[in-house]
Amino acid sequence: MKLSVSGLVPVAIGSLLVVGVTAVQGVWTERWSGRNVRAELQEAAGRLEARFPGRFGSWEFAQELASDPEQLARAGAVGHISRSFTNRETGASVSAFIVCATPHDASGHTPDRCYPGAGFEIAEAEHRQSIPLEDGRTAETFTGTFRKTGQTLRVFWTYGIDGRWIAPQIARIELAGSSAVYKLYAIIDETRLQGGEATVICGDFLSALLPEFDAAMFDRTPGAAGSAAASPTGADRG
Numbered sequence: 001m002k003l004s005v006s007g008l009v010p011v012a013i014g015s016l017l018v019v020g021v022t023a024v025q026g027v028w029t030e031r032w033s034g035r036n037v038r039a040e041l042q043e044a045a046g047r048l049e050a051r052f053p054g055r056f057g058s059w060e061f062a063q064e065l066a067s068d069p070e071q072l073a074r075a076g077a078v079g080h081i082s083r084s085f086t087n088r089e090t091g092a093s094v095s096a097f098i099v100c101a102t103p104h105d106a107s108g109h110t111p112d113r114c115y116p117g118a119g120f121e122i123a124e125a126e127h128r129q130s131i132p133l134e135d136g137r138t139a140e141t142f143t144g145t146f147r148k149t150g151q152t153l154r155v156f157w158t159y160g161i162d163g164r165w166i167a168p169q170i171a172r173i174e175l176a177g178s179s180a181v182y183k184l185y186a187i188i189d190e191t192r193l194q195g196g197e198a199t200v201i202c203g204d205f206l207s208a209l210l211p212e213f214d215a216a217m218f219d220r221t222p223g224a225a226g227s228a229a230a231s232p233t234g235a236d237r238g
Contacts, residue, residue, distance in 0.1 A: 037102075037179045044180035044217075045079025045100040051216040052081045052098070057134065057208025062086045065095060071114065075183075076105025085205070094205045097185040106181040107171035111144065111155050120146035120153070128167050129156070131203050135211040139165035143199070145190070154198040156186040156206060163214045182217070 054061045065082040072080055077099035084095045099106070112126060126144035133139055141158040158165045159175060160182035168174035175181050186205055190198035 040179035041078050041100070041102060044182075047217050048079045048081060048098065048100045048182065052083075053209060053212040053216055056212040057204070058087050058089045059085045059094075059205060059208055060088055062093065065097075067097075071109075072099070074114075075099050075109040076101040078180075087201075087204075090201075092201045093188070094202060095185075095187040096205075096209070097187065099183050100180055101183065103175035103178055103181050104172060106159060106183045107168075107175055111142075111146065111157060111185070115146040115153075115155070120148045123147040123152060124154075129199075129203075131156075131165075131206045131210075133207050133211050137211070139206060139210050140167040141165070141206065142167045143202075150191070151189065152191050154188050154190045154202065156202050157184065158206075159183055160210075160213070163218050165210055182213075 062084040065084055067080060067082045079100040081096065081098045084093055086093050112122060116122065122144065124145040126142045129141050129143050131139040131141055139158055141156045143154065143156045145152055145154050147153075158167055159171065161175060161178045165184075166174070186202045186209075188198045188202055193201075
C-alpha cells in the first residue's frame with residue numbers, strides 16, 4: 001500500500017513530536033549529560049541529612065517531626081529533613097520540611113496539590129515574596145495559607161539550587177540542568193496570630209536559616225558554617 005504525500009505529513013509530525021518530547025525529557029533528566037546524576041543526587045541528599053543547621057540566628061532545634069512515607073515517595077525525596085524550631089527570644093515556633101530531589105520530582109509536588117489532599121482548603125492563593133537574607137542576598141519564595149476547621153497554616157516554599165533560592169514561574173524548566181534540588185517548606189500555625197505576624201516570623205526564620213544552610217551544604221564560609229553543620233543536638237555527625 002502506498003502513502004500519499006498528504007498521508008505522510010501526520011506521520012512526520014508525529015515522529016517529530018516524539019523526538020522533541022524525548023529530547024526535552026533527556027535534557028530535564030540529564031540523560032545525555034555524561035554526568036553521574038544519581039551519585040550527585042545521593043551526595044547532595046547525604047549532605048542535607050548530615051549537615052542541616054541545628055542553630056541559626058535566634059532559632060534552635062526543638063524536635064524531629066514525623067514524615068509520611070507516601071508523601072515522601074510522591075515528592076521523589078532522596079533525602080529529607082522534617083523538624084520544628086523555636087525562637088529562644090520570642091518563643092515562636094516554625095516547622096521546616098525540606099527534600100532533596102531531582103528537578104523533575106521537586107517541581108511536581110507543590111502545596112496547592114498536597115494540602116488539599118490532606119483536607120485543607122486554599123485560603124490565600126500562592127504569591128511570590130522576596131526575603132532579605134542576613135548575608136545580604138535575597139531569597140525568592142512562594143507563600144500562601146491553607147485552612148481546615150479550627151486551623152490555618154501559612155506556608156513559605158522555595159527551591160535551592162547552587163546556593164540560590166528561587167520561586168520559578170515554570171519550575172520544571174527553570175530547575176533543569178541541576179542534578180539535585182533542595183525544596184524547602186517553612187510552616188507556621190497562624191490561627192491565633194495577629195494579621196501579618198506569621199509572615200514576619202517566617203521571614204526572620206528564613207533570613208537566618210538560608211545563609212547557614214548554604215554555608216553548611218556548600219562549604220562556603222569556613223568557620224562560620226561550624227555551628228550550621230552541627231546536628232540538632234550539637235554533636236558532630238561527620
